[in-house]
Amino acid sequence: MAHIAGLPVTAVVQRIEIHKLRQGENLILGFSIGGGIDQDPGQNPYSEDKSDKGIYVTRVSEGGPAEVAGLHTGDKIMQVNGWDMTMVTHDQARKRLTKKNEDVVRLLVTRTNLETVVRQSMQ
């Protein structure tokens, strides 16, 4: 299922809205990301296709805002607040998620079982 450059990407996505939590000076979301176009895609444990250089959720902290909002580990983040996350470097992704003047981030995430769930619910 390797992505061919230039062709549109289609995926079943779930909208997740995370409200940032204030901890002292920082606003935290409560999860960790991995991946990016400057990283080694072969070491990603969550991707189906080992040449996929997207941003993946590697860890969700217990009771944090991300878990409350319904984010799971292994999710691939496709968009953050409308900005594309499929072709960004690791640092760009981090910056998009940790903007100090935003309290809410709206993510579009995809995971493998979403498509099956949707198809089952349509029958």
Next chain:
Amino acid sequence: MDTESTYSEYSHYSSRSRGSHRHGERSRDRHKSRSKDGSRSEKSVTINAPPAEPLLGDESIHGEEVQDDNWGETTTAVTGTSEHSISQEDIARISKDMEDSVGLDCKRYLGLTVAAVLGLLVFLTPIAFLILPQVLWRDKLEPCGTACEGLFISVAFKLLILLLGTWALFFRPPRAGMPRVFVFRVLLMVLIFLFVVSYWLFYGVRILETKDSNYQGIVQYAVSLVDALLFIHYLAIVLLEMRQLQPMFSVKATRSTDGETYFYSLGHLSIQRAAVVILENYYKDFSVHNPALLTASKSRAAKHMAGLKVYNVDGPENNAPGQSRAMITAAARRRDTSHNDLYYEEADHDRRVKKRKSRLVVAVEEAFTHIKRMQEEEQKKAPGEVMDPREAAQAIFPSMARALQKYLRTTRQHHCHTMESIQQHLAFCITNNMTPKAFLESYLNPGPTLQYSQNRWFARQWTLVSEKAVTNGLNDGVVFVLKCTDFSLVVTVKKIPFIKLSEEFIDPKSHKFVLRLQSETSV
């Protein structure tokens, strides 16, 4: 049980000569070894089906081994052969006479004289070619111009070069006497002979008989002869010296007594020449043959054989295979703890050697501190107690003598070094400013055979034993044995494999690298 045979006087004599030749190597007399074996095993007459003959005869040195004092009382009943056996001394004397006989040297001198005569003939031939016309029909000859005289000079120089080359190549002292003729050399001599004879024939028929007047032609003929001789000399170099330089075979030489092995690389040689090369390397590579080190395994082997006895109750039928099979099965069933003995004995021996070695090192170091080298100025100032190296060695030798003697006895090397040689070595080390460790080096490690004096070598006369003809070339899988009276060197030949080398080109610009990152950031 004392069983005295009627010929006991003779066996006294033969055993005594055996005892006096304890260095001696050969156990040619089966009677003697059988009697010795019978006496070793519990003083009863045994009729062993396979006679347990020790590999190298009696090797006990200086009475440290089991000196069997009871041999006089228990001799076997096989006395029929004792009348005709000769003692070791006689054998040694006879073989020595054979070695010094004139016959072998004659062969070598014959070859030398033939070669010398041929060389002289060949050298004088061009000169004869040039001189004979001048002598015989001088008036008929055309006058010789400058070209002719130039050819004279060239003949002279080429002959000189030929002479020098022949001297360098052939007039060297021979390294060894080989059993058969050296094939290449004989071939070359035959070739030269035929060549010169054909030139003489042509000269005699065409020039001498017709009394040719073209002197320049004759001179050119002589020059062509000398050129051809130079080319034959080149052929001789290639055949005799250069062909065997490229290594083609890896040759493994193993000593039969203790398994010491060395590998050599040889080129295309005949078996006898390869044997000579290996023997030359033997004296400088192999450690000196020490028969005292082999007694332990032989006594173990004797213990194995002495444990069981087979009695032949069916009369004089010789049921040898059945007997040996019975002995083997009985020995296999018996629980054998000799490995235990060997292990503890070796551990004990190692500990003893190390202890003695440490005492020796300390004693020698202390002895060396008593000596100080005097400088030139001091020599003039205090001429009192000045000693030369030999006296200095004699002065400090007693303090280390005991420790050294004990160490040599423990490592069974004491028969390789005499007191005289040790003192000489000590004087040598003192003269050359050597440290105690350098002095001890020749006693702590058994060195190559050349290091010791000739009567300790145990390896003087060699015999080449080979299944193939000794003038055959070496080949993969050839095995031959170089036998000496004490031991033998088993030589195996293996071919060096043909190496197929292919190339691979790597563009220097193709060395590119990329970082493998996998970072995780928490947001």
